Amino acid sequence: MKGGTGEHSYATNSHYQRNVFYEIQPVVIENVREMLVEVSFPGCIKVADLGCSSGQNTFLAMSEIINTIIQSYQQKEKLKMEVKGRCFVSGVPNSFYSRLFPSKSLHFVHSSFSIHWLSKIPDGLENNTRSIHIKDPSPPNVFKSYLNQFKNDFSLFLKMRSEEMVPNGHMVLTFVGRKVSDPLYQDCFQVWSLLSDCLLDLVSEGVVKESDIESFNMPFYNPNEEDVREVILKEGSFEISKIETFDHIVPYKIKCIKEEKEEDQSLQMEVGKRQASWARCITEPLLVAHFGDAIIEPVFNKYAHYMAKYLCVSNHRPNMTLIIVVSLTRT
Ligand SMILES: C[S@@+](CC[C@H](N)C(=O)[O-])C[C@H]1O[C@@H](n2cnc3c(N)ncnc32)[C@H](O)[C@@H]1O
Secondary structure, three states, rough: OOOOOOOOOOOOOOOHHHHHHHHHHHHHHHHHHHHHHHOOOOOOOOEEOOOOOOHHHHHHHHHHHHHHHHHHHHHOOOOOOOOOHHOOOOOOOOOOOOOOOOOOOOEEEEOOOOOOOOOOOOOOOOOOOOOOOOOOOOHHHHHHHHHHHHHHHHHHHHHHHHHHHEEEEEEEEEEEEOOOOOOOOOOOOHHHHHHHHHHHHHHHHOOOOHHHOOOOOOOOOOOOOOHHHHHHHHHHHHHEEEEEOOOOHHHHHHHHHHHOOOOOOHHHHHHHHHHHHHHHHHHEEEEEHHHHHHHHHHHHHHHHHHHHHHHHHHHHOOOOEEEEEEEEEEO
């Protein structure tokens, strides 16, 4: 994610993720309450938000969790003193695909918009030369490589957390998924398809080297519900309390623009630009590391145009991505 608070930073462009948190907040609150009962209201509660990035979102989630804990203890009349002064906060800079916390220490784990990021670019994508992700007509091995990487990573994530969490600890994970199992069905990976098209344009304009796009792939995978369920059951450390999906949260009011102003191209361009800022804040550091910073402006100008065009033609197509929220209990 792009740090800081500038125009293109994650902090400035992550309203969508924040709105999703508002939507799924009741799930988090319910899990915190259930966890407290199941772990019998101990003297000290340890909570982690994994993949917090910079900006307000992590504070929003954490303050909601802390407030729920405080209210729950107050309702139990166990709390006789001021609690806010007794919160200790720290940052842990390492990958969540490794151990981060002491054994059996965490009571509650939250993570949003993070575990669809893979630990690395999957192996075996050498023949994926005209795209930076899964895109029709990607060779069939491309999808398999992504799926395998997701399964290995998510399983490792669960294993690491299973060692760190106390029995009956709860975990709520929110991430981007897709509605269908067929990865080539309509626009399951639309952000990356558009970004591939922009980069290919820059190859034909001589701005990006062909070999650079051939060797670049996005370390991102949005699973379907079955992928997620399968990994959790196979890993075996967590009981699935609930898997919920939310598919009506569309960034930047595209729906209302489609309904009211289909013909208004300037409005579609405005939405295109905002979508480009959103894609830019989550990808810029990765793109700069591989292609250099000179491509950033041209890539995202193109992205805004492609997105505006896409909005014109995609009016009656359903959105193929959705938000998956998984509530888990450490057994
Ligand atoms: C889109 S941001 C989400 C920020 C915030 N949770 C929210 O909902 O707005 C994704 C975050 O996950 C982090 N991330 C991705 N892979 C990670 C890993 N393996 N270990 C730790 N953090 C990771 C990124 O660095 C980034 O900060």
